[in-house]
Amino acid sequence: MRSAANVAVIGSGISGAVCASMLASKGVSVTVFESGRGPGGRMSSRRENLEDGKELYFDHGAPYFTVNHQEVAGVVRSWEARGFVAEWKEKFGSFDRNTGEFLDLDKEGTTTKYVGVPGMNSICKALCLEPGVEARFGVTVGKMDWLHDRSSWSLTGLGGQDLGHFDGVVASDKNISSSRFTGVTGRPPPLDVALFPELSMMSQDIPVHPCFALMLAFSEPLTSVPIKGFSFKNSEVLSWAFCDSSKPGRRCLPDNSESWTLHSTAEYAARVIAESGLRKPSNDALAKVAEELFQEFQGSVYNVPRPYFMKAHRWGSAFPAVAIGVEDKCLWDKNTKLAICGDFCTSPNIEGAILSGIRAASKILGSLNILSGM
Ligand SMILES: Cc1cc2nc3c(=O)[nH]c(=O)nc-3n(C[C@H](O)[C@H](O)[C@H](O)COP(=O)(O)OP(=O)(O)OC[C@H]3O[C@@H](n4cnc5c(N)ncnc54)[C@H](O)[C@@H]3O)c2cc1C
The missing domain is CATH 3.50.50.60 (FAD/NAD(P)-binding domain)
Incomplete structure (x- = not known):
């Protein structure tokens, strides 16, 4: 034709x-x-391919999305029917770094959250x-x-x-x-x-807000965390945390593992980029960022063990500001x-x-x- x-x-x-x-x-x-x-x-x-031959998968960019617009809702429904989109039914909340408490456990869970299957x-x-x-x-x-x-x-x-x-x-x-x-x-x-x-x-x-994503894999579930997605209050370093492996249709992780992705605040990312420049960051620079983000996570959330996998990714233009x-x-x-x-x-x-x-x-x-x- x-x-x-x-x-x-x-x-x-x-x-x-x-x-x-x-x-x-x-x-x-x-x-x-x-x-x-x-x-x-x-x-x-x-x-990510591990040395022992095992593989890990992360949604290191957008973790999920929501829909309000009718036209978009129709398109997303057709993707759901074809099987490459599914609802992520977990509840979300927030975590106050100052008090160490999880809050609003129901409030942020009410909007339907969609994810790509098996990955974004x-x-x-x-x-x-x-x-x-x-x-x-x-x-x-x-x-x-x-x-x-x-x-x-x-x-x-x-x-x-x-x-x-x-x-x-x-x-x-x-x-x-x-x-x-x-x-x-x-x-x-x-x-x-x-x-x-x-x-x-x-x-x-067009001005942009940058972000660093930190991919983490733990050998056991984080039992001290009661929800699978939460925003941080009162942290200058971290903005969100998501349990990747709790999404529907994910590939199996090794043994009892749980994988998480953390997002930095835009302010933290902008500070690092101002020091290092726009060019692709070196592995050493990314390793330093990974350690800083993880320290903030471990230092604020109770009982988080050391992960067996940890890697940072830089999104220089994560979100347009206008x-x-x-x-x-x-x-x-x-x-x-x-x-x-x-x-x-x-x-x-x-x-x-x-x-x-x-x-x-x-x-x-x-x-x-x-x-x-x-
Ligand atoms: C860390 C992070 C968290 C996010 N969280 C959420 C969230 O929770 N919910 C939500 O809805 N959204 C979220 N977003 C935003 C969402 O990901 C974006 O709004 C959306 O994916 C943008 O899609 P796009 O097609 O406009 O642009 P992009 O996805 O940026 O696509 C542009 C493409 O063009 C390619 N390209 C550019 N220049 C060239 C060239 N010259 N030649 C060939 N190819 C080129 C690029 O490689 C890229 O693949 C998040 C984003 C990030 C980074």
Whole structure:
């Protein structure tokens, strides 16, 4: 069957993956380019191989998500029916570092919490495997050129390789036009927004809140902790803790193990990054952060033993601090069929990113005169 058009989606986080799957379901031929080794972006999952051959899995990015918007709820229900999303039924609460007490044990447990199954990245993985979507991992788009004479986009990889020509492009990362891209890669950003007046919102760097995630595996369950997810009150270092292994459909852990992921506060992460810079942190720097976060956990929560596995991960841009596409939920340049989507266009969470991806797909489909209903 001849495809309606040929569209590139840059990024396989949830906004890009949702957009790609929606376009492909309407007959558009979609190529997803993703810098990372696999799909998911900030919804990634991590496999750690231990020396004894055992494997551990962590959701080291977003641990779960909630849904309020009707349009997103419909999409999530369809994923639940297909088996790669499930409800995480555990109760959440908070922990006061000053008193050492767990609080609000019921209050934070009332909203339905969803997770990907068997990992948070399963959703993006499934969407990138849909018919009509070709996903290319480990490929960073280094340059995007609009060719007036051909009315198409030409994409080039970071290493200079030709990635092809496309009728439209969806870029799902705020760094596509920002100096942050340059700060990390040492190269100019892929898109020169000065050439696209409709995208003037992208001409300034979007402020972000960073976060460190600490992955922990204990040889026995943490019996002194009465809940499987809690926020910290009165800690300058830790913000949240989640028991990964209590999520539905997780792969079995060795023996009686329990795995947890802790999140630092944005202030702690910003302080560390100000000292060490934007470039990828060294293993030594990450080991130091891991020890500091764990000390805070062990020093505040009663009776936490030493874990047999512990590793930190840095999220330099965990959460956008502002939303720039509020009305349309994405940015759109109709002359060049260029959509920009992601949580930074809506709200700093998975629901916001899903909504933005849906709206970006609708813009592209509208420009091709294809109805966008899912
Ligand atoms: C530690 C942490 C905790 C969180 N907690 C929650 C939570 O509890 N609930 C919740 O709802 N949300 C949470 N979030 C936020 C949530 O993860 C994000 O809002 C959502 O995943 C953003 O999706 P996205 O598609 O907009 O962006 P991303 O997931 O960032 O996807 C962008 C993708 O584009 C790729 N990319 C960028 N530039 C290029 C390029 N030039 N070429 C190729 N590929 C490129 C990147 O590699 C990335 O995969 C959390 C995030 C973090 C990091």
